[in-house]
Amino acid sequence: MVDSTLIGQVSLAEAAQFARRRLEERERERLTIALVGRGGAGKSSLINKLVGRKVCEVGVSTDKTQAAHRHEWGQVIFIDLPGYGTREFTLDRVMTEFGVESFDMFLWCASGKFLEEDLSIHETIAKTGKPIIFVRTHCDTLYDEEKSDEELEAEITEDLQRLLKRRVDLLFVSANSRYPKFRERLAKLTEAIVHHAREAGKAKAEIVYRDFQAFTDSFLKKKREAVEEMVTMHSLIAAANGINPVPGMNVAVDIANVTAMLNRVSTAYDIDQIAKMKVLGDPPTWLLGARGLVHTLASGGVVALLKAAGGPALIQQVGRYVPVFGMAVSAGLGFLIVRRAGLNFIEDCHRTAEQYLNASGGSSS
Ligand SMILES: Nc1nc2c(ncn2[C@@H]2O[C@H](COP(=O)(O)OP(=O)(O)O)[C@@H](O)[C@H]2O)c(=O)[nH]1
Ligand SMILES: [Mg+2]
Numbered sequence: 001m002v003d004s005t006l007i008g009q010v011s012l013a014e015a016a017q018f019a020r021r022r023l024e025e026r027e028r029e030r031l032t033i034a035l036v037g038r039g040g041a042g043k044s045s046l047i048n049k050l051v052g053r054k055v056c057e058v059g060v061s062t063d064k065t066q067a068a069h070r071h072e073w074g075q076v077i078f079i080d081l082p083g084y085g086t087r088e089f090t091l092d093r094v095m096t097e098f099g100v101e102s103f104d105m106f107l108w109c110a111s112g113k114f115l116e117e118d119l120s121i122h123e124t125i126a127k128t129g130k131p132i133i134f135v136r137t138h139c140d141t142l143y144d145e146e147k148s149d150e151e152l153e154a155e156i157t158e159d160l161q162r163l164l165k166r167r168v169d170l171l172f173v174s175a176n177s178r179y180p181k182f183r184e185r186l187a188k189l190t191e192a193i194v195h196h197a198r199e200a201g202k203a204k205a206e207i208v209y210r211d212f213q214a215f216t217d218s219f220l221k222k223k224r225e226a227v228e229e230m231v232t233m234h235s236l237i238a239a240a241n242g243i244n245p246v247p248g249m250n251v252a253v254d255i256a257n258v259t260a261m262l263n264r265v266s267t268a269y270d271i272d273q274i275a276k277m278k279v280l281g282d283p284p285t286w287l288l289g290a291r292g293l294v295h296t297l298a299s300g301g302v303v304a305l306l307k308a309a310g311g312p313a314l315i316q317q318v319g320r321y322v323p324v325f326g327m328a329v330s331a332g333l334g335f336l337i338v339r340r341a342g343l344n345f346i347e348d349c350h351r352t353a354e355q356y357l358n359a360s361g362g363s364s365s
Helices: 012-028 043-051 091-098 118-127 149-164 180-199 202-211 217-242 249-268 271-276 285-307 311-318 335-360
Strands: 031-036 069-073 076-080 105-110 132-136 170-172
Touching (some): 012 217, 031 043, 031 091, 043 076, 043 105, 043 180, 076 202, 105 118, 118 149, 132 149, 132 180, 149 170, 202 217, 217 335, 249 285, 271 285, 271 335, 285 335
Parallel strands (some): 031 076, 031 105, 105 132, 132 170
């Protein structure tokens, strides 16, 4: 944890250097999740569901090919391994190609029964020593007139355990999260992913909190903690720029830093996605303004922002997040100013994300 009390104990420059290193380390970190399952098992749907974004096409049988697909969202990498069941399929070859050592865990997805022939795949995966999360997808379609859902699920789990000859957990999920019951299950799967990510390091667990979609308020709280820590680090960097005034120079550096900070917050809360959702009617104007601000800053910097149609008006509207004064950026953006801007931005994103979560039960993607 970078704590603001640190500033009293070490020099500002040291603190900033520390923050920059930590931030760079965090940004280099990746969480790699490999998905295994037959074509049509619901792997692509699940990937999209977990991040709350359409990062891959659903219903396309890429699985008939031998190629594995790589999908990235934020700092998460999903490796969608080709479906098995085809004659030429060799998981070993694919895993070598993608560097199984970099995988943090496997998600094994099945939409129906686990079969004998799944055993050899299981053996190959188990040999890697990486954690495996067993997922039974399409749980919304499970139905038996004679049995309760619990009985049915217990039976399927026992079948799997008998096949594998060991006790395993099987998580029942659905890519259909309209119902609270299914949302809770996706939340459980997310928790299992956090658990295994944490085994590989705290920074990996934080990637889940930043880049995955929140299905519960408690997850949203974790998301907030994770982005607040990033804001603190960006603020420390800003502080150091403030005490190293190269005329003209520090302004540019600070704006890049502030832009990166706002960008990180807006992707963690995925405000682009929220802006498209209609569950609460039209998105609030602050959100549209903030989105415009982040995009304009990212593509053209503060000059582009000031030149943009409605530039000054936009700044007035979202001035809470960007420390711009008049026609220039304050030369020495201090720790507190940048931190305040970051926290204000988090506050608004968070409140809106909470409202959307409670109104829609997660994004509808
Ligand atoms: N009812 C239901 N349909 C699903 C679920 N997950 C995926 N599907 C559908 O199953 C089909 C195959 O899904 P896809 O994600 O492309 O599977 P993949 O081949 O493993 O990537 C698509 O038509 C999806 O809409 C689910 O949980 N419930
Ligand atoms: Mg697919």
